[in-house]
Amino acid sequence: MNNKLYGNLIFELSHEGRKGYSLPKNTFGNYELPLCARRKTDAELPQCDELTVVRHYTNHSENNFGVNNGFYPLGSCTMKYNPIVNEETAAMPGFAALHPLQPAETCQGALEAYYNMQKALSDITGLSEFTLNPFAGAHGELTGLMIIRAYHQHNEDHKRTKVLVPDSAHGTNPASAAVCGLEVVEVKSTPDGLVDVDDLKTHLDDTIAAMMMTNPNTLGLFESDIPEIARLVHECGALMYYDGANLNPMLGACRPGEMGFDVMHINLHKTFSTPHGGGGPGSGPVGVGKGLEQFLPRPRVVKDGSEYKMDTEYAGISVGEFLGNFATMLRAYTYILSLGKENLPMVGPLATLNANYIKESLKDAYELPITGVCKHEFVFNGLKDKSTGVTTMDVAKRLLDYGYHAPTIYFPLLFHEAMMIEPTENESIDTLDCFIDVMHRIAREAAETPDIVKTAPHNTPIGRVDDVLAAKHPILTYKQMISDTQDNG
Numbered sequence: 001m002n003n004k005l006y007g008n009l010i011f012e013l014s015h016e017g018r019k020g021y022s023l024p025k026n027t028f029g030n031y032e033l034p035l036c037a038r039r040k041t042d043a044e045l046p047q048c049d050e051l052t053v054v055r056h057y058t059n060h061s062e063n064n065f066g067v068n069n070g071f072y073p074l075g076s077c078t079m080k081y082n083p084i085v086n087e088e089t090a091a092m093p094g095f096a097a098l099h100p101l102q103p104a105e106t107c108q109g110a111l112e113a114y115y116n117m118q119k120a121l122s123d124i125t126g127l128s129e130f131t132l133n134p135f136a137g138a139h140g141e142l143t144g145l146m147i148i149r150a151y152h153q154h155n156e157d158h159k160r161t162k163v164l165v166p167d168s169a170h171g172t173n174p175a176s177a178a179v180c181g182l183e184v185v186e187v188k189s190t191p192d193g194l195v196d197v198d199d200l201k202t203h204l205d206d207t208i209a210a211m212m213m214t215n216p217n218t219l220g221l222f223e224s225d226i227p228e229i230a231r232l233v234h235e236c237g238a239l240m241y242y243d244g245a246n247l248n249p250m251l252g253a254c255r256p257g258e259m260g261f262d263v264m265h266i267n268l269h270k271t272f273s274t275p276h277g278g279g280g281p282g283s284g285p286v287g288v289g290k291g292l293e294q295f296l297p298r299p300r301v302v303k304d305g306s307e308y309k310m311d312t313e314y315a316g317i318s319v320g321e322f323l324g325n326f327a328t329m330l331r332a333y334t335y336i337l338s339l340g341k342e343n344l345p346m347v348g349p350l351a352t353l354n355a356n357y358i359k360e361s362l363k364d365a366y367e368l369p370i371t372g373v374c375k376h377e378f379v380f381n382g383l384k385d386k387s388t389g390v391t392t393m394d395v396a397k398r399l400l401d402y403g404y405h406a407p408t409i410y411f412p413l414l415f416h417e418a419m420m421i422e423p424t425e426n427e428s429i430d431t432l433d434c435f436i437d438v439m440h441r442i443a444r445e446a447a448e449t450p451d452i453v454k455t456a457p458h459n460t461p462i463g464r465v466d467d468v469l470a471a472k473h474p475i476l477t478y479k480q481m482i483s484d485t486q487d488n489g
Contacts, residue, residue: 006059011478014046075377075408075420078270086331100322111308115301117333126257127287131296133324138172140265140284145180147295148210160209193219193370204236214243216375218412230260247271249376252345262289272332281325350425351376361436365443382417390446392417398456402438
């Protein structure tokens with residue numbers, strides 16, 4: 001790729017008078033815009049010929065990295081492959097051409113697919129009913145907490161305003177609770193990385209609305225004390241909330257509803273292979289146990305005999321006027337049907353197998369703070385040899401030189417040099433072995449030629465960024481860049 005020229009900003013490639021377009025012949029006549037609707041100055045758009053525009057954006061597109069380019073071991077995010085058949089289903093004209101305001105009788109097939117997806121998620125999770133309305137995982141998390149709050153208010157239990165959140169929780173947990181107007185109470189972890197039940201007991205009283213948990217937790221560890229935790233929380237009158245961010249390794253192993261959870265959200269882009277990144281489109285379905293169905297937001301799809309209808313009766317909670325991102329739901333439903341009852345239970349075991357294979361293969365070179373069997377992901381605490389001065393950030397940057405996306409770094413916050421790795425169930429042993437080899441190679445470089453690692457990346461279009469300068473003085477516009485250049489010139 002020619003990043004030297006076409007990797008510049010489109011404004012840098014602009015030349016006065018060049019055009020990359022031609023407008024169609026005007027057959028509508030000319031009409032004067034009122035003065036209030038007119039620009040006071042011309043739009044300062046770049047002027048480029050079509051070939052320059054095509055080469056510019058083609059070059060930039062080749063700098064993107066995703067699961068279709070290579071291995072993407074991003075811990076806590078489950079960046080799994082999105083099968084093409086999912087896209088083909090979502091693009092079918094009968095689905096793609098729908099309008100959300102169509103009468104229900106004109107889109108029975110779409111409503112049936114929506115209804116069946118609700119039921120499929122209930123079967124997979126062991127919960128009673130689902131809504132597919134939330135537009136993202138965090139949106140689903142907020143919806144779940146709104147349901148919990150509505151439940152307590154319905155019971156006139158208004159003093160329940162606190163949510164218990166483990167110190168190893170995903171960052172969205174306390175954020176969603178705060179947005180919902182609930183107070184966050186942190187629960188400590190044991191040295192083994194699990195919820196400290198003794199610490200939990202000290203917080204339980206009649207002000208607790210819910211306990212939020214991710215299982216496996218953000219260390220990739222299965223929370224073995226959940227039955228006792230659920231009993232304690234329920235005995236104090238609170239509900240159990242399951243963050244479905246790490247549901248992937250649970251498929252085929254156990255169901256949250258049978259573990260004592262009352263409300264949960266699912267990240268379709270993580271567990272059920274829908275597009276991930278770029279801000280969406282996302283989907284965060286929310287499920288509830290028996291007795292909480294009435295608090296699900298409307299609209300929702302219900303079945304009346306052989307007919308599918310829209311239930312729009314106001315339930316006190318609204319997260320949007322329509323049925324969420326329908327095409328995203330179709331992709332996930334296609335994935336579930338493609339695997340079927342025979343193969344869906346293999347997702348969790350294979351994801352767990354792959355994660356443990358990498359962990360055991362690299363623990364000789366990287367510090368493993370929590371030993372034992374992990375689930376879908378695990379956390380290293382940087383290199384074993386700390387004397388080199390090579391940090392987790394350096395290792396992550398050096399991985400880019402070898403064509404791998406970096407894993408999640410400096411999360412969870414329990415470890416100073418955290419490096420969280422998740423291979424998913426999709427990756428072959430060939431891919432895993434190549435990654436393991438590169439990680440060992442970087443460890444050797446850190447010991448023998450540490451400056452190479454500390455100054456990485458060397459083979460990417462953009463080298464190492466000055467993080468401090470970028471934070472203190474970010475350059476966000478072309479005009480700002482020109483101004484800074486002139487000031488420093």
